[in-house]
Amino acid sequence: MTGRFAPSPSGRMHMGNLWSCLLAWLAARSVGGGMVLRLEDLDPDRCRQEYCDQIMRDLEWLGLDWDGAPVYQSQRTELYRQAFQKLEQQGLIYPCFCTRAERLAASAPHRSDGTAVYDGRCRSLSPEAREALSQTRRPAWRVQVPERSITFRDLLCGEYIEDLSRDCGDFILRRSDGIFAYQLAVVVDDADMGVTQVVRGSDLLSSTPRQIWLQDQLGLPHPEHGHLPLLLAPDGRRLAKRDRDLELGQLQTQYPAPELVGQLAYAACLIDRPEAVSPQELIPLFSWEKLPKRDLIWAL
Ligand code: GLU
Secondary structure (H helix, E strand, O other), X not given: OEEEEOOOOOOOOEHHHHHHHHHHHHHHHOOOOEEEEEEOOOOOOOOOHHHHHHHHHHHHHHOOOOOOOOEEHHHOHHHHHHHHHHHHHOOOEEEEOOOHHHHHHOXXXXXXXXXXXXXXXXXXXXXXXXXHHHOOOOOEEEEOOOOOEEEEEEOXXXXXXXXXXXXHOOEEEEOOOOOEOHHHHHHHHHHHOOOOXXXXXXXXXXXXXXXXXXXXXXXXXXXXXXXXXXXEOOOOOEOOOOOHHHEHHHHHHHOOHHHHHHHHHHHOOXXXXXXXXXXXXXXXXXXXXXXXXXXXXXOO
8 A cells, every 4th residue: 555645836835735644644754654755746836845845844744754765757758758758649639729718718617526528629629720839829639538427436535426428528648838737747756666555625625536547548547535624714715835834834823733743633433532643653543434524614
């Protein structure tokens, strides 16, 4: 069994990131599993090495460790290119010339996460039309999804079903600036790094059917999944990196690590009172059955 941390180094971690990291680590370590670290730094406009370094210091400060060297997605373009090519050879990839405004106009709302379902309008462009459009624009690259339902059993959320063409639509695997998309990179990396259990926030639940389908097309194994309830700000918003009051830099000046870990463990129903505790001490207390199933309002 191998779990993973997969933070995006686009800023300092906040409580929501710590929550996912702590529980992913406990899920792995409580069954004697390995834990790997992958820095999801594909977007050069948003990600910085200093954030990567800070994330590693913050994980260590909390008492969370990982096995082996950290993996940087920005150094693995060749692997993504090979997977992309494999899908291309299956005839599943096509160029999409829509601008962002056109993409939005060509979309219906997504059932589960509020994003848009692309109507596939660039799928049937003739070779001549593609040639003509490519004179003026660099395309993004989409993968053509089948009319098929994908079902999986989540360790926390139970059975989840999605009809790929109706609920998701053809999705982008490579941006027009050449950057490979999260959905492709995550599937390639989880398999390459031997990840067998994916524990992350339930904001990514609806990405999972896409990832499972990509795993099938690429002949890769399916890890098991546990999607955690989200920590919400007192006004019901999702915590985001811009909520600086819940950013670790701020929290560290107010609380020692065992107190923060205790707060999280209490919210996860692993301990009865919010008392100081180390991640190590929580290992024997972890079980999936104890974890809450609904999103939590977080007021520290
Ligand atoms: N890098 C993503 C994030 O920080 C997580 C991706 C994943 O766990 O699959 O939100």
